[in-house]
Amino acid sequence: MVEEIVVIEGDGIGQEVVPAAIDVLEAIEPEFEFVEADAGDATKAETGAALPDATYELAANADATLFGAAGETAAEVILPLREAVGSFVNVRPAKAYPGVDALRPETDVVFLRENTEGVYSGHEDRLSDDLSTLTRVVTSSASRELAEFACEYVMEGRGPANGPESGFTVAHKANVMRETDGRFREEVLAVAEERGIDADEELMDAFATKLPLDPTQYGTIVCPNLAGDVLSDLAAGLVGGLGLLPSANIGHENALFEPVHGTAPDIAGEGVANPTAAILSAAMLVEYLGHQDEAAAIRSAVESVLADGPRTGDLGGDATTEGVTAAIIERL
Amino acid sequence: MVEEIVVIEGDGIGQEVVPAAIDVLEAIEPEFEFVEADAGDATKAETGAALPDATYELAANADATLFGAAGETAAEVILPLREAVGSFVNVRPAKAYPGVDALRPETDVVFLRENTEGVYSGHEDRLSDDLSTLTRVVTSSASRELAEFACEYVMEGRGPANGPESGFTVAHKANVMRETDGRFREEVLAVAEERGIDADEELMDAFATKLPLDPTQYGTIVCPNLAGDVLSDLAAGLVGGLGLLPSANIGHENALFEPVHGTAPDIAGEGVANPTAAILSAAMLVEYLGHQDEAAAIRSAVESVLADGPRTGDLGGDATTEGVTAAIIERL
Ligand SMILES: CC(C)[C@H](C(=O)O)[C@@H](O)C(=O)O
Ligand SMILES: CC(C)[C@H](C(=O)O)[C@@H](O)C(=O)O
Numbered sequence: 159m160v161e162e163i164v165v166i167e168g169d170g171i172g173q174e175v176v177p178a179a180i181d182v183l184e185a186i187e188p189e190f191e192f193v194e195a196d197a198g199d200a201t202k203a204e205t206g207a208a209l210p211d212a213t214y215e216l217a218a219n220a221d222a223t224l225f226g227a228a229g230e231t232a233a234e235v236i237l238p239l240r241e242a243v244g245s246f247v248n249v250r251p252a253k254a255y256p257g258v259d260a261l262r263p264e265t266d267v268v269f270l271r272e273n274t275e276g277v278y279s280g281h282e283d284r285l286s287d288d289l290s291t292l293t294r295v296v297t298s299s300a301s302r303e304l305a306e307f308a309c310e311y312v313m314e315g316r317g318p319a320n321g322p323e324s325g326f327t328v329a330h331k332a333n334v335m336r337e338t339d340g341r342f343r344e345e346v347l348a349v350a351e352e353r354g355i356d357a358d359e360e361l362m363d364a365f366a367t368k369l370p371l372d373p374t375q376y377g378t379i380v381c382p383n384l385a386g387d388v389l390s391d392l393a394a395g396l397v398g399g400l401g402l403l404p405s406a407n408i409g410h411e412n413a414l415f416e417p418v419h420g421t422a423p424d425i426a427g428e429g430v431a432n433p434t435a436a437i438l439s440a441a442m443l444v445e446y447l448g449h450q451d452e453a454a455a456i457r458s459a460v461e462s463v464l465a466d467g468p469r470t471g472d473l474g475g476d477a478t479t480e481g482v483t484a485a486i487i488e489r490l
Numbered sequence: 491m492v493e494e495i496v497v498i499e500g501d502g503i504g505q506e507v508v509p510a511a512i513d514v515l516e517a518i519e520p521e522f523e524f525v526e527a528d529a530g531d532a533t534k535a536e537t538g539a540a541l542p543d544a545t546y547e548l549a550a551n552a553d554a555t556l557f558g559a560a561g562e563t564a565a566e567v568i569l570p571l572r573e574a575v576g577s578f579v580n581v582r583p584a585k586a587y588p589g590v591d592a593l594r595p596e597t598d599v600v601f602l603r604e605n606t607e608g609v610y611s612g613h614e615d616r617l618s619d620d621l622s623t624l625t626r627v628v629t630s631s632a633s634r635e636l637a638e639f640a641c642e643y644v645m646e647g648r649g650p651a652n653g654p655e656s657g658f659t660v661a662h663k664a665n666v667m668r669e670t671d672g673r674f675r676e677e678v679l680a681v682a683e684e685r686g687i688d689a690d691e692e693l694m695d696a697f698a699t700k701l702p703l704d705p706t707q708y709g710t711i712v713c714p715n716l717a718g719d720v721l722s723d724l725a726a727g728l729v730g731g732l733g734l735l736p737s738a739n740i741g742h743e744n745a746l747f748e749p750v751h752g753t754a755p756d757i758a759g760e761g762v763a764n765p766t767a768a769i770l771s772a773a774m775l776v777e778y779l780g781h782q783d784e785a786a787a788i789r790s791a792v793e794s795v796l797a798d799g800p801r802t803g804d805l806g807g808d809a810t811t812e813g814v815t816a817a818i819i820e821r822l
Contacts, residue, residue: 232665233665233666237666261593261594261702261703262593277626277663277666277667278666282667282668282669282670283669284669284673287630288629288630288631289627289628289629289630290627290628290629290669290670290672290673291625291626291627291628291670292625292628292667292669292670293623293624293625293626294609294623294624294625294626295621295622295623296621296622296623296624297620297621298619298620298621299620331609331716331719333564333565334565334569334609334610334716335609335614335624336614337614337615337616337622338614338622338623338624340622341616341622362720363719363720363723364723366698366720366721366723366724366727367723367724367726367727367731367732368727369727370593370702370724370727370728371593371727371730371731384663384666387663387695388694388695388698388720389698391695391696391698391699392698392699392702392724394699395698395699395700395701395702395703398703399699400699
């Protein structure tokens, strides 16, 4: 059975890097069926909805979705899409690659970010002219589901070599959010204990100081939704920026893959965007669908091109998106 | 009238660095009256309360308070103390000093952190065996009060030279927390506009990527409570750690000063803790009380010693707390 992949380019350089990633996917086995769908600022301008129902439905029923980027409407697009695929964990690797300028080249971390609740649960109220509130939600079930994923992840040897030996670090703010992050922390540590996994913990503010000071202390990091958002973006700053970072939103029967970068309006339309993050996101997709060897092949082609192949302007080169993509395909 | 300063050493190296800071304060004019008070882990073990009512009352009625550090009970001590002094803003400078190893020596930022609400408002509920919630609070009044302070701060030329020219950057997550951070963002930008101050804005996750990539883009940063906690700790990682960073909790008629570091149990009791953060916190206290020249004198003595004077183990030296303090006093 041919696997169906929904492809949402979105806005800006999404329209350049997603086609590049598809070119790479077309160069490997197996053959996928690609179904295009719309979302983003331009879609909203045309149809009134940043994420049309049809796109939501396609993503919800696909084998996997590859998304590019959206502009002003990013939150309106990505948050419902994560829900459409039933994603409970956002997997965000941040690794410095040989040949790429990085503030901390020894960084090799993966954030496993809770992907459904925390401050993202969407319950906000304007209670008076002066006062607004947001209800931050933490459940044991979501915390445990994330922790189970983290344990499997580490047990399968998918985590980076750095960090607590065959374990993970939980980052939270349970000294202030005692009940909510207290619940999160307790459940994650309990699952780790049940599964025989070593788990360290760190307050998220202390983590933000310690990661730049010595990133090799950390490998796999498990955290609530907003903590994962901010701390993984911090790690991006240590490996040279968002330009190369892929991400995966994993659910039980579906998943969504997206580069961490945005629409890059300054260079959009010029054919010079770096396709690496989108191509590495496609590699995560291929791995998710069970094609480990092909995922590894894409990754090593990307790493080889980063080391000595053509590079786009963000990495100090003058190659085009097409040039880099062709080089990656050649080295597959 | 002699100003009354409440002194709370707390736990661990708080008991070494606070006396060092008092030695410095005793070496300058004017004369202060120091009143000692207890708080922290040891106080809790003895009295059952990490922050005894008597300490709360003393801080509430002082001209200013100097606090050291607390261990496990840090949140139980520091959050009520901030309330006791009616603090609405936490001022957190993070500056790399000549002579100190820093990942980004060009960093010179000041965070103005909202100090009363956000996720710190303390409303949490255990709604079921599975579900806990926290009510995140944002008011226009607290947001505007912070923004007024930020405008004065910048207009008086107290902000660092880096960053938006004679302005500040607002960091928030209003794309997700639309109502609460939306209110915060809107009020802060409105006050800046009313006062004729340039204000940039940045999503807090993007800020976490961009600060390590190029800290010189930022000078004064205005943010909600938890954002300020995490982002200022990130800046600490860029200037070499928490060891040198002071902070001020400012209210309308009272204030509380504390080094950003903790109790450092590994070196507590050995007389080798770095007193710099406590002494710089004392400088902020002196400045708050209106003694600008004396504050400047303390700061330049500290900088001079950091550049070529004796240094403690954390900075690669072998001086004692006393040795460093004596050198600073000598250079006043
Ligand atoms: C666009 C925004 C809603 C999103 C988030 O906060 O999750 C983005 O920052 C990300 O991390 O993918
Ligand atoms: C101890 C803790 C409650 C406190 C905070 O979160 O504000 C600390 O991290 C700080 O930043 O002073």
